[in-house]
Amino acid sequence: MATNSIDIAGAALRRQDLKLIMLGGTVDLAVGGCVDATAIGSLSQMNIDRSFLGVCSVSPTSGLSAFDIADATFKRALLAASGYTIALATTNKLEVRAPHRVSEISEIGCSVLEHDAPINHLDDLVRAGANIVKALQPF
Template identity: 50%
Template structure:
């Protein structure tokens, strides 16, 4: 439990995280003369309070603006459904599609028509769960250590797995999209995974809700001109869309939907 962490140890860990520094279980165990298991319990407790993000071997600071996948699922469903409806138009039948982690991408898999006869690959736990009962879709789950903030595996094991795939279309998750910053992510491992996905995909699209446009996250994935298409909401800011277009992006606008999901 978080309250079981000795105050001096807790204060030291939190002080380093507040400076943006990662912490390592092995180093902390030596520093405090305790087992690595004890430190891992400390970090799990702090992560449960939202004070850090657990990674293999230690923990990272929680980046401002980053929110766990589990918190984003179920928000603005009708807006994400509109993006999904627009994205379906570019999916070719009988293709291999990689669905990256993201709540908008979850909305897309929930709307895929059966006639497309797709193979879907994903490292997202939530997306895999949504597809496991679809008899019309062949599901390939990419494994690795699950990052709960991201919502799936983005480690070296996952990158090795996608290097063996010939992906027809990647639906890339994006934390932020801007003309200057390109597609960017809050987590460095997630950004590396996304870059690898794009490198092994014939085409790549992004579904971007309004709050992601014009924003920047710390880790650049790729420029907007490297994308096949960015799907934006019907009422996306005209100036931001113009800037994206000038930067080389191809834009598709979703059709409007009412809150009940009806056009």
């Protein structure tokens, strides 16, 4: 398992069955991980079977986007190195617009959205080429 996220690395350390690779560089506090040239360089040397991509904005017209240009650049590099990408987005990401495009919605293997995602947003995303999976409602 490889990550650039400090929080995800911390959670993975509790698992004895995982080998953790931390993509380094300068930690961007707003992003919560490393997204600089050092992290992108490390990422570009990897063959990634499956990636999980957190996104700042999901739109049927502008696709997946990020607020920070370095974060968007890192995410584009992750997509390029990955065989299959799963985008993860909370419902509030469906109603926000971020300035830095990461990818078209149709370039993502599937997008996992929360159980309460409005049906009209889901329909628009599916028409744009998204493969949507809704997360189960928490107990």
